Amino acid sequence: MKIRVLGASGSKLPGLHLTSFLLDRSILIDTGAAASMMDFEEQKRVQAVLLSHIHIDHSLGLLLMADNLVGCLKRSIQILSVPEVLDGLRQHLFNNQVWPDFTSIPNNKAAVFKLRPLSNGRPAKLDKYRIRAVPVSHSVPTVGFIVSDDRSSFVYTGDTRATERIWQEARHAKNLKGVLIETSFPNRMQQLADLSGHMTPNTLAAEIAKSGLKVPFYVFHVKAMHLEEVQREIAAMKNPQIRLAVEGATYTF
Ligand SMILES: [Zn+2]
Ligand SMILES: [Zn+2]
Numbered sequence: 503m504k505i506r507v508l509g510a511s512g513s514k515l516p517g518l519h520l521t522s523f524l525l526d527r528s529i530l531i532d533t534g535a536a537a538s539m540m541d542f543e544e545q546k547r548v549q550a551v552l553l554s555h556i557h558i559d560h561s562l563g564l565l566l567m568a569d570n571l572v573g574c575l576k577r578s579i580q581i582l583s584v585p586e587v588l589d590g591l592r593q594h595l596f597n598n599q600v601w602p603d604f605t606s607i608p609n610n611k612a613a614v615f616k617l618r619p620l621s622n623g624r625p626a627k628l629d630k631y632r633i634r635a636v637p638v639s640h641s642v643p644t645v646g647f648i649v650s651d652d653r654s655s656f657v658y659t660g661d662t663r664a665t666e667r668i669w670q671e672a673r674h675a676k677n678l679k680g681v682l683i684e685t686s687f688p689n690r691m692q693q694l695a696d697l698s699g700h701m702t703p704n705t706l707a708a709e710i711a712k713s714g715l716k717v718p719f720y721v722f723h724v725k726a727m728h729l730e731e732v733q734r735e736i737a738a739m740k741n742p743q744i745r746l747a748v749e750g751a752t753y754t755f
Contacts, residue, residue: 504755505548505750505753506750507747507749508539509522509749510724511533512700512723513726513727520560522535525631528549529589530547532552532554532561533551550580550733553587554660560592560660560661561595565595569657570685572608572614579615581615581616583635584620586643587644588619591617620645624716634648640699643659647657648668652702654676654678654755656678657681657682659682659684663696664709674714679717679754680717680719680753682722682747683706684721685706685722685723686698689735701741702724707741710744718744719744721747724746
């Protein structure tokens with residue numbers, strides 16, 4: 503499986519792009535930078551979106567892509583997540599106030615988006631992939647994903663503070679190749695990180711140790727104004743498992 507990093511930043515400033523990853527050209531994992539980093543042809547190829555939660559830095563691309571793609575799709579794009587996240591999407595974003603309800607435009611049958619609820623932790627099939635949504639610990643309902651194909655698996659944490667269940671599930675994932683993990687704030691802001699449901703480099707190190715996983719951990723979602731400080735703190739830990747997810751790079755899992 504190839505993962506292209508469309509955006510790996512926790513904030514938007516010129517040259518930095520919000521969280522979004524593209525799996526094998528047709529599946530988005532969160533959408534922060536999707537509309538600004540993919541051209542129209544690439545957007546038309548998207549078949550499904552794995553949505554961790556509805557915060558704007560992860561859902562923005564859904565709103566903008568819908569506007570681009572309406573009337574141009576042969577079939578609806580599936581949005582996969584747990585019911586709490588999909589309900590929030592309908593209630594707070596596609597509510598005909600903040601944005602038109604693109605789950606029923608142009609009509610129910612041929613809408614831009616079709617919502618596909620996933621059961622907590624239970625695998626769902628999507629083409630050749632098996633997708634598991636696992637609840638994590640953030641300020642709103644949020645899931646991480648464990649994605650597998652016939653050969654291998656990877657984990658995407660979404661936004662979370664210290665968490666537990668996704669590591670239990672990941673230990674049983676078939677041929678796990680890597681983890682995409684959030685880290686947002688420097689260590690001196692641990693209290694704010696805990697309150698807002700995010701990690702610091704100290705949390706990151708503790709989570710890696712707790713997980714027992716021996717694979718690379720690619721860090722995303724660092725807040726731009728603290729990027730250098732977080733990079734320094736991560737470098738000082740000298741943990742060979744930790745890498746920063748680089749925007750524009752492609753990783754093979
Ligand atoms: Zn969030
Ligand atoms: Zn976020």
